[in-house]
Amino acid sequence: MSGNxxxxxxxxxxxxxxxxxxxxxxxxxxxxxxxxAAIESFAGAGLPHRRLEEWKYTDLRQTLDxxxxxxxxxxxxxVVLPEAxxxxxxxxxxxxxxxxxxxxxxxxxxxxxxxPKGVELHGLADVxxxxxxxxxxxxxxxxxxxAEEIVDLNTALMNDGMCLRIRKGVKLDKPVHLLFLAxxxxxSHTRNxxxxxxxxxxxxxxxxxxxxxSFADIVTDVALGDGAKLDHVKLQDESADAVHLATLRGEIGxxxxxxxxxxxxxxxxxxxxxxxxFAGEGAEAHVNGAYALRAKQHADQFCVVDHAVxxxxxxxxxxxxxxxxSEGVFQGKVIVRPDAQKTDGRQMTQALLLSRDAAMNAKPxxxxxxxxxxxxxxxxxxxxxxxxxxxxxxxxxxEAEARRLLVLAFLDDVITLAPHEEVRDILRGLVSGWFEExxx
Amino acid sequence: MAAVRETVETVGEVEKYKYGFFTDIxxxxxxxGLTEDTVRFISAKKNEPAWLxxxxxxxxxxxxxxxxxxxxxxxxxxxxxxxAYYYSAPKQQAxxxxxxxxxxxxxxxxxxxxxxxxxxxxLAGVAVDAVFDSVSVVTTFKEKLAEAGVIFCPMSEAVAKxxxxxxxxxxxxxxxxxxxxxxxxxxxxxxxxxxxIPEGVRCPMELSTYFRINEKQxxxxxxxxxxxxxxxxxxxxxxxxxxxxxxxxxxxxxxxLVALDxxxxxxxxxxxxxxxxxxxxxxxxxxxxxxxxxxxxxSKISWTQVETGSAITWKYPSCILRGxxxxxxxxxxxxxxxxxxxxxxxxxxxxxRNTTSRIxxxxxxxxxxxxxxxxxxxVHRKAENVRNFTQCDSLLIGSKCSAHTVPxxxxxxxxxxxxxxxxxxxxxxxQLFYCMQRGIGEEEAVALIVNGFCRDVLQQLPMxxxxxxxxxxxxxxxxxxx
Numbered sequence: 001m002s003g004n005x006x007x008x009x010x011x012x013x014x015x016x017x018x019x020x021x022x023x024x025x026x027x028x029x030x031x032x033x034x035x036x037a038a039i040e041s042f043a044g045a046g047l048p049h050r051r052l053e054e055w056k057y058t059d060l061r062q063t064l065d066x067x068x069x070x071x072x073x074x075x076x077x078x079v080v081l082p083e084a085x086x087x088x089x090x091x092x093x094x095x096x097x098x099x100x101x102x103x104x105x106x107x108x109x110x111x112x113x114x115x116p117k118g119v120e121l122h123g124l125a126d127v128x129x130x131x132x133x134x135x136x137x138x139x140x141x142x143x144x145x146x147a148e149e150i151v152d153l154n155t156a157l158m159n160d161g162m163c164l165r166i167r168k169g170v171k172l173d174k175p176v177h178l179l180f181l182a183x184x185x186x187x188s189h190t191r192n193x194x195x196x197x198x199x200x201x202x203x204x205x206x207x208x209x210x211x212x213x214s215f216a217d218i219v220t221d222v223a224l225g226d227g228a229k230l231d232h233v234k235l236q237d238e239s240a241d242a243v244h245l246a247t248l249r250g251e252i253g254x255x256x257x258x259x260x261x262x263x264x265x266x267x268x269x270x271x272x273x274x275x276x277x278f279a280g281e282g283a284e285a286h287v288n289g290a291y292a293l294r295a296k297q298h299a300d301q302f303c304v305v306d307h308a309v310x311x312x313x314x315x316x317x318x319x320x321x322x323x324x325x326s327e328g329v330f331q332g333k334v335i336v337r338p339d340a341q342k343t344d345g346r347q348m349t350q351a352l353l354l355s356r357d358a359a360m361n362a363k364p365x366x367x368x369x370x371x372x373x374x375x376x377x378x379x380x381x382x383x384x385x386x387x388x389x390x391x392x393x394x395x396x397x398x399e400a401e402a403r404r405l406l407v408l409a410f411l412d413d414v415i416t417l418a419p420h421e422e423v424r425d426i427l428r429g430l431v432s433g434w435f436e437e438x439x440x
Numbered sequence: 441m442a443a444v445r446e447t448v449e450t451v452g453e454v455e456k457y458k459y460g461f462f463t464d465i466x467x468x469x470x471x472x473g474l475t476e477d478t479v480r481f482i483s484a485k486k487n488e489p490a491w492l493x494x495x496x497x498x499x500x501x502x503x504x505x506x507x508x509x510x511x512x513x514x515x516x517x518x519x520x521x522x523x524a525y526y527y528s529a530p531k532q533q534a535x536x537x538x539x540x541x542x543x544x545x546x547x548x549x550x551x552x553x554x555x556x557x558x559x560x561x562x563l564a565g566v567a568v569d570a571v572f573d574s575v576s577v578v579t580t581f582k583e584k585l586a587e588a589g590v591i592f593c594p595m596s597e598a599v600a601k602x603x604x605x606x607x608x609x610x611x612x613x614x615x616x617x618x619x620x621x622x623x624x625x626x627x628x629x630x631x632x633x634x635x636x637i638p639e640g641v642r643c644p645m646e647l648s649t650y651f652r653i654n655e656k657q658x659x660x661x662x663x664x665x666x667x668x669x670x671x672x673x674x675x676x677x678x679x680x681x682x683x684x685x686x687x688x689x690x691x692x693x694x695x696x697l698v699a700l701d702x703x704x705x706x707x708x709x710x711x712x713x714x715x716x717x718x719x720x721x722x723x724x725x726x727x728x729x730x731x732x733x734x735x736x737x738x739s740k741i742s743w744t745q746v747e748t749g750s751a752i753t754w755k756y757p758s759c760i761l762r763g764x765x766x767x768x769x770x771x772x773x774x775x776x777x778x779x780x781x782x783x784x785x786x787x788x789x790x791x792x793r794n795t796t797s798r799i800x801x802x803x804x805x806x807x808x809x810x811x812x813x814x815x816x817x818x819v820h821r822k823a824e825n826v827r828n829f830t831q832c833d834s835l836l837i838g839s840k841c842s843a844h845t846v847p848x849x850x851x852x853x854x855x856x857x858x859x860x861x862x863x864x865x866x867x868x869x870x871q872l873f874y875c876m877q878r879g880i881g882e883e884e885a886v887a888l889i890v891n892g893f894c895r896d897v898l899q900q901l902p903m904x905x906x907x908x909x910x911x912x913x914x915x916x917x918x919x920x921x922x
Contacts, residue, residue, distance in 0.1 A: 053511065338839070353854030364860070366845040371836035371866040379860040381851045 009064035010046045014039060016071050016187070017156050024159060025125035030134065039156035045149050057329040057361045058300040060150070063243055063269045069215040072102040072186030079109070079183050085433045086237035086265060087209045089426050095177040095205065096121070103180070103188025103216070104160045118170035119202075124161040124191055133163060136193045136221040139249070148275060151247055154219040158191035164204065165195045168225070172202035175231075175420075180218075182210025182238060192220040196228035198253075203231040203420065209266075213241035220248045224256040226280055231259050231419035235430070237266035240295065244270040252312075254280025261418035262289035263427050264299050265434055271300040278305075278312040278340075285314045288417045290427075292434045293326035293358075300329035305345065307336045307373075313344040319414040320351045321407055322358035323438050333365040334377070340370050347377035352384065352410050354438075404435055470527035476500060479627050482527045486596045486630070489603060499616040499626030506620045512783040513812045513844055514752050516688075516725065524690060526628040526661070588644050590674075591636035595663055598634035605636055609667055613696035613733045613760070621692040621754075622729040625661045629694065632662035637672035637703070646902055648677040664695040668703035670736065675706040675902055688751060689714075692727045701736030701763065708901055709757075710909050712749035718807075720779030723751025730757035734766035734792075742769035743786065744900045746909040751780060756814065758787035761795035761823075768797040771897040775913065776809030776841070785815035785832075785846075790823040790856070800896050801832035805841035812844040819856040826856040834864040835893055 017039045026032065047061035048054070079101055081087040098121070099109035105123045112121055127133040137155065162178050180190070196202060208216060216238070224230055238244060244267045250258050262272055276285045291299045305314040320328045330349040351360040364377040384406050392402035408431060415427045470481045479500050483493040508519070585592050591602060599606050616626040633649045649664070668674055691713065697705050707730075716723025726749075732741035743757040759768025770786040788797035797817065805811040813832045834843035845862045867889050875885035891898075894913060901909050 341839070351851075353851065353856075356854060358854060359852040360849070361851075362847075362849040362860075364845075364847065364862075366834075366843070366862060366864055368834070368836070368844065368864050369842040371839045371841070373836075373864065373866075375864040377845070377860075377862050379847065379849050380858060381849060382857040383854040 007046050007061075007065075009061065009068065010043065012068070012070070013153060013157065013187075014043050020071070020157070020159075024157070026128040029128060031128055031137070034138065035156045038152040041149070042152040042156060045152075048150055054302065054331070056363075057327075057331070058269065058271050058298065060245070060269075060271065064215065067213065067215065067241070067243060069185070069187040069213075069243075072182070072188045072214060073184055074104055075101045075183045079181060081181070082209055082211050084209060084237055084266075085430055086207060086235055089207055089235055089430060090175075090177050090205050090423075092426070093175060093177070093205075093422055095175045097177045097179060098162050100160065100162075100178065100180045100190065101183050102186065102214075103190050105162075112176070116170065116173050118167035119172055120163075120165040121176065122163045124158065124163055124193070127163040127193065132165060132195050133193055136195065136223060137191070139221065139251075148247070148249070150245070151219055151249075154189050154191060154217050154247070157189040157217075158219070159189055161191040161193065163193040164202070166197060166200035166202050168197040169199045170197075171200070175203035175205050177205040177207070180206065180208045180210075180216065182208075182212045182214035182216065182242065185213040187215040187217065190216070190218045192218070194220065194222045194230065196224050196230055196256075198225040199227040200225065201229040204233075205423070206232075206234040208234070208236045208238055208244065210242065211239045213239065215243045216245065218246045220246070222248065222250040222258065224250065224252045224258060224283075226253040226255055228253065228256045230257075232261070233418055233420075233423050233427075234260075234262045234272075235427075236262070236264050236270065237430075239266065240268050240297070242267045246270075246272050248272075248274045250274070250276045250285070251279050252276065252283045252285055255282045256280070257284040259286045259419045260288070261427075262301075263415075263430065264289065264291035264293075264301075265430065267297065267299070269298045271302065273302040274304070276303075276305045276314065278307055278309050278314075281309050281311045283312045285312070286316075286417060287314070288317045288414055290318070290411050290414050290431065291320040291328060292323075292411065292431060292438075293320065293328060294323040294438050295326065296324065297326040298329075299326075300331070302329075303332040303347075305334050307334070307340040307343045307345060309337075310340050311342045312340070314346065316347045317414050317417060318349050319411055320360070321354060321411060322351060322360060323354040325355070325357040327359045328361070330362045330364065330379075332363070332377070333367060334375055336368040336370050336373050336375065338369040341372040343370065343373040343375065345373070345375040348379070350380045350410075352407065353381065354383070354407070407435055408432055469525045472525060473522040474524070474526055474628065478526050482628055482630055485527065486599070488596075488599055491607065492599060495611070495616065496627050499623050500628075502617050503620070503623040503627055506623060508620050512754050512814070513810065513846075514754060514781040514783050516752055516781075519690065519725070521624075527630050584644065588641050589638040590641060590643050591634065592647055593634055595629070595632040595634050595665070598665075602634070602636070605667065606634070606665070609665055609696070609698055610663075611696075613698060613731050614694050614729050619729060621727040622694050625663060625692050625694045625729070629661045629663035632664040632693070633666075634664075635666040635674060635676065637668045637674045639669040640671045641669075642672065643674040646675045646677055648679070660689075660691045660693070662693045664693070665698075666696070666705055666707070667698045668700060668705050668739075670700050671702040673704045676708070677902060678707070678709045679712070688716075688722060689724045690727070691724050691750075693729070695728070695730040695757075697732035697741055699732065699734050699736060699739035699741050699766075702738045703736060704740040704742075705732060706742045706902075707732070707744070707757070709743075709745040709747075711745065711747045711753070714751075715749050715778060715780045716751040718778050720751065723780075724749065726750035726753045726755060728755040730755065731760065732758065732768070733760045734763050734768060734795075736766070737763040737792075738765045739763050740767040740769075742771070742900070744771040744897065745773070745784075746897070746901070746913070747772065747774040747782060747784060748913070750782075753780075753782040753784050755784045756786055758789065759797065760789045760791065761797065762791045763795075764792040765794045766792055767795065769900075770797075770799045770801070771900040772801045773804070773894050773897045773909075773913065774801070774811055774813075775804045775806075776811045777807040778809060779807065780809040782810070783812040783814055785813045787816040788818070788828060790817075790819045790826040790828070793822075793824040794826075795823060796827040798828070799830040799832070802894050802897055803832070803834040803843055804837065804890065804893070805834065805843050806837040808840045810842045810844070812846060813862075814846040816848040816850070817858055817860070818848075818850040819853050819858070821852040823853055824855050826853065826858070828856070828858045830858075830860040832862045833893070834862070835890070836864065836866050
């Protein structure tokens with residue numbers, strides 16, 4: 001632990017840990033040791049910075065040093081949702097709602113009664129004595145994985161989160177919606193645990209909203225048993241002063257299927273990381289996303305799919321529209337381990353630059369150690385096609401409308417990959433609203 | 441598919457390095473190790489002016505502060521830079537007027553390498569500046585080139601005869617502080633070619649240099665500088681082989697290209713340094729910095745490489761597209777077999793308006809080798825209407841090899857249109873079946889498919905090299921290709 005000025009933010013987190021240590025969930029059990037080990041390893045490494053290959057385009061250290069977040073306070077009273085369309089995005093769906101304010105679960109605002117038999121839904125503190133939760137949390141300590149070091153920060157400081165367990169063969173009747181609201185400024189550390197046992201099915205929706213200068217550090221650990229199916233949609237629209245760091249780690253059993261989609265609209269600096277690992281043959285993972293940025297927003301999408309076993313398929317598509325002085329990043333990697341024959345791994349990143357000052361950095365990587373595989377990746381960057389614009393205008397469509405059509409069509413390509421028709425419609429509405437705002 | 445599996449297994453045995461002889465000639469070396477004195481020794485040996493010695497020493501002092509890069513996907517035991525000779529020259533060194541005076545043993549060596557100097561003079565129309573370890577032995581076709589005003593000579597001669605050109609351009613593309621190996625090269629470089637094409641001249645023949653590391657435990661640090669003045673054109677060929685040895689040899693070259701307005705440089709390499717034996721013992725460490733600067737408007741630089749040798753390849757021929765409308769091209773075939781490790785690719789830095797670039801990379805891994813494409817396409821804020829197309833395909837032969845693709849794309853200008861695509865696969869059973877049901881044997885079919893896979897790049901090679909390259913592709917995959 002150095003007293004270095006440049007490490008100010010890391011130092012703050014270490015101090016926050018010392019201050020909160022005894023009050024954090026699981027302070028009297030096995031987790032206390034894990035937290036101690038995690039904070040030590042975090043203090044040693046510090047916050048990630050540009051000189052680390054995985055963080056080449058996003059300097060979290062600099063961002064957090066500049067912002068200087070303290071811990072977010074607990075918010076007790078009533079809350080007002082921001083006016084942004086994203087705040088009420090999933091409200092038309094029939095769903096279970098879990099509300100987290102400043103990173104803490106608020107039972108009084110939530111609505112998750114009468115869950116089907118075989119579905120367990122708890123706050124983090126309530127499941128720490130259960131073996132399955134311990135297994136998920138301790139995974140980080142089994143083997144160090146690349147770019148996951150930052151998860152140590154979350155392990156040390158995680159305060160709350162949603163823990164969902166669906167028993168063997170049970171199908172969740174309606175989506176679980178997690179609404180994370182940053183009502184006040186400050187840092188919050190959330191850990192969600194999702195376990196779907198064999199042949200279980202479920203849908204989890206997440207929305208992250210707020211108008212405060214907040215730092216949201218969210219880790220979602222997912223384990224899918226053989227033949228399980230999880231649909232996961234995450235929507236993020238926070239304030240321009242907010243920093244968002246979300247890590248999704250998934251372990252997928254034989255014949256299971258994970259379908260994940262992220263729409264990023266808000267936030268000053270956001271980083272969405274996904275680490276997917278196939279544990280059984282014949283599994284499938286879809287990790288897709290769209291982002292629409294403007295002003296000085298910076299969004300980094302980082303995705304590693306590890307084909308550790310044969311006969312799995314993965315597909316990653318990220319598409320983004322960049323306006324203003326915004327900057328988009330895509331870093332992806334498909335790893336095919338020795339013996340992971342018959343792998344089908346695909347990766348695509350496309351970005352549309354709408355302004356002179358926008359920038360895009362992409363790095364789709366393949367790392368392949370088996371020969372009988374089909375792997376491909378693609379990457380394109382460009383502006384709106386002049387030919388396409390001309391075509392539409394020659395048919396009497398005004399330029400503004402033509403631009404709108406082309407931008408929305410560009411994003412629609414990937415929104416189509418999101419699970420559930422109603423969800424897709426909601427996402428389309430949000431993107432369209434974003435464009436209206438951008439052009440006025 | 442049984443036959444394929446079998447042949448894959450025998451690949452290592454069949455591929456015997458046919459250039460693995462070494463010539464026993466007395467040579468003169470610098471003392472073992474690297475100190476300021478070594479740098480002074482080299483500089484003194486070459487009768488260099490004071491400014492160049494200073495330049496070398498500055499690089500050397502800089503090098504002492506640098507650490508070896510570790511980001512490439514290659515692994516090797518640490519290199520002891522003090523356990524190598526940084527200068528080696530064949531002893532007999534009298535002035536030579538004609539080929540007849542050259543030590544017949546040297547000529548024999550070249551004969552084995554397949555560059556018959558004596559015949560070439562009459563036949564091929566290829567001027568060869570042959571580099572034997574560190575001293576250029578003989579340069580043919582000088583007169584004919586002189587007529588056109590082309591300067592084509594060893595670097596040391598250029599330093600003596602054209603110091604103004606060398607001073608102006610040396611280190612202007614790859615600065616002495618560029619990277620660990622380039623800085624090392626700047627301190628101890630001992631030979632290389634210098635090419636100057638005057639304004640408006642189309643070089644009357646293909647220029648070619650054959651580099652060869654002969655002496656045991658010596659590194660080869662050549663430095664090549666090519667300057668194409670306004671409206672000129674030159675095509676330069678470079679071929680590399682090294683003798684077979686148990687210990688590893690270090691090769692850290694620097695190549696700088698400068699293309700002024702409307703000039704075009706085509707640089708082709710066939711690299712076949714000793715790759716080590718089947719167990720990965722010995723072989724050349726090839727750490728090369730190659731960069732071209734399209735300094736003038738409408739200039740063009742094209743890199744073509746066929747990489748079949750070296751235990752480790754660390755090489756990224758790049759283009760800085762500074763001049764408006766300039767164009768950079770990179771065509772590469774990288775074949776790795778046995779325990780070879782290749783980390784190669786290119787950088788296209790778009791600074792000027794309307795600049796275009798094209799990258800075609802074909803990686804073929806066999807045996808237990810590892811083959812990585814690592815490339816960067818970067819578009820500067822002021823570079824309008826940039827166009828890039830990148831395609832990198834990998835072919836895996838056998839289940840113990842690996843192929844990796846690491847492309848970086850960085851854009852700061854919306855008018856840029858950048859496309860990158862990459863695929864990795866093995867030879868498909870369908871393709872094989874199609875060929876075989878038409879009566880083509882399995883081995884031949886594999887050869888056919890691999891040839892087709894490489895065709896885009898092979899086509900870019902000048903005639904003289906295309907034949908050799910095709911042969912090399914065959915040899916490198918012998919057993920699995922047929």
